[in-house]
Amino acid sequence: MKVTEHIKNAKGKTLFSFEIIPPKKGKSIQDLYDNIDPLMEFNPPFIDVTTSREEYIYIEKQGLLDRKITRMRPGTVGICAAIKHKYDVDTVPHVLCGGFSKEETEYLLVDCHYLGINNVMALRGDAMSHQKYFEACKGGHQYASQLVSQIQNLNCGNYLHDVVEVDDTSDFCIGVAGYPEKHIEAPSLQTDLKRLKEKVDAGADYVVTQMFFDNKKYFEFVDAAKKAGIHVPIIPGIKPIAIKKHLQLLPQVFKIDLPQDLITSIEQCDTNKQVRQVGIEWAIQQSKELQAAGVPVLHYYSMGKSDNVKAIAEAVF
Numbered sequence: 275m276k277v278t279e280h281i282k283n284a285k286g287k288t289l290f291s292f293e294i295i296p297p298k299k300g301k302s303i304q305d306l307y308d309n310i311d312p313l314m315e316f317n318p319p320f321i322d323v324t325t326s327r328e329e330y331i332y333i334e335k336q337g338l339l340d341r342k343i344t345r346m347r348p349g350t351v352g353i354c355a356a357i358k359h360k361y362d363v364d365t366v367p368h369v370l371c372g373g374f375s376k377e378e379t380e381y382l383l384v385d386c387h388y389l390g391i392n393n394v395m396a397l398r399g400d401a402m403s404h405q406k407y408f409e410a411c412k413g414g415h416q417y418a419s420q421l422v423s424q425i426q427n428l429n430c431g432n433y434l435h436d437v438v439e440v441d442d443t444s445d446f447c448i449g450v451a452g453y454p455e456k457h458i459e460a461p462s463l464q465t466d467l468k469r470l471k472e473k474v475d476a477g478a479d480y481v482v483t484q485m486f487f488d489n490k491k492y493f494e495f496v497d498a499a500k501k502a503g504i505h506v507p508i509i510p511g512i513k514p515i516a517i518k519k520h521l522q523l524l525p526q527v528f529k530i531d532l533p534q535d536l537i538t539s540i541e542q543c544d545t546n547k548q549v550r551q552v553g554i555e556w557a558i559q560q561s562k563e564l565q566a567a568g569v570p571v572l573h574y575y576s577m578g579k580s581d582n583v584k585a586i587a588e589a590v591f
């Protein structure tokens with residue numbers, strides 16, 4: 275079922291969902307299952323599976339370092355199918371512009387359609403770690419809005435090359451990213467909202483936000499989005515802080531601000547175990563307020579050990 279249908283069927287009740295990353299190449303999928311298992315009692319209607327960018331690796335060969343490019347966490351669509359099969363839950367693969375040509379994206383979407391996966395999150399993707407700015411690959415899209423258009427075209431039976439006879443069209447429900455504190459490259463929040471509106475006009479059915487730690491930012495964003503003519507559900511993304519290093523890392527990687535109260539509480543912790551507890555309590559407080567405001571879904575960036583998301587879900591759902 276589509277994410278938007280799950281939201282409609284919930285009749286105003288806030289749903290619980292989360293996001294996971296595929297294991298590193300060579301690692302077992304069992305670890306992932308062990309972290310999903312404890313969250314299933316909260317009935318997530320859907321689980322997102324991210325797609326990571328390819329990266330350079332260096333292999334020693336006769337005393338020299340050979341540079342190769344590879345995706346260290348492949349398998350997004352396979353994991354989506356495996357989870358769907360194992361837990362009978364909908365899965366949402368993240369489909370990126372970065373590192374994929376339009377052809378490859380078409381093949382991936384065809385795979386999803388055959389597998390009964392009818393939700394996708396359409397993202398541009400980050401720049402590769404050695405790049406300062408995002409660069410589209412040869413034959414790939416530059417912006418998420420173009421990717422949304424490709425998916426929407428496919429939903430209308432229009433493949434990249436008009437040579438196929440179509441009697442079974444896909445019907446993907448399309449999610450896109452939104453930024454309550456604006457995207458780093460956007461010159462202003464207003465311009466960023468214009469870009470978000472372009473994604474919705476191209477066919478996006480819902481928005482998931484970048485993580486934020488001050489609910490005020492989310493509420494203001496939702497208001498501004500409405501004023502900009504965006505009327506699709508806007509799902510808040512929540513990340514529980516887990517280690518002291520996140521104080522620097524999260525603002526640096528995700529370009530978001532942390533509230534002073536949260537910073538102070540974390541600074542007072544002696545161990546990362548205490549930090550994890552502060553992160554849980556902050557996320558519970560955020561989640562309860564968002565739930566009271568009637569958000570459609572609370573979407574957690576779990577991305578590893580899920581004990582903290584479980585503790586939050588226990589307190590909120």
Ligand SMILES: NC(=O)C1=CN([C@@H]2O[C@H](COP(=O)(O)OP(=O)(O)OC[C@H]3O[C@@H](n4cnc5c(N)ncnc54)[C@H](O)[C@@H]3O)[C@@H](O)[C@H]2O)C=CC1
Pocket residue numbers: 324325368396397398399400401416417418419451452457458459460465466469473484
């Ligand atoms: N992997 C994941 O789960 C997620 C990744 N992200 C990351 O967020 C970043 C951006 O992704 P999206 O939001 O999907 O990209 P996007 O293509 O919607 O926007 C990227 C940037 O380009 C600007 N932009 C969009 N259209 C433009 C146009 N026609 N002309 C000029 N500027 C334009 C936007 O304002 C924004 O600054 C990436 O770094 C992505 O990896 C965000 C959320 C989830």
Ligand SMILES: Nc1nc(=O)c2c([nH]1)NC[C@@H]1CN(c3ccc(C(=O)N[C@@H](CCC(=O)O)C(=O)O)cc3)CN21
Pocket residue numbers: 324400483484485511513523527528575576577
């Ligand atoms: N710019 C960007 N890229 C993404 O891939 C991304 C977003 N934003 N925002 C929404 C989700 C949330 N994502 C993530 C990805 C990783 C962690 C995470 O756990 N990160 C590490 C630190 C990050 C690092 O080392 O680069 C952590 O320890 O928490 C959390 C959320 C992926 N998504």
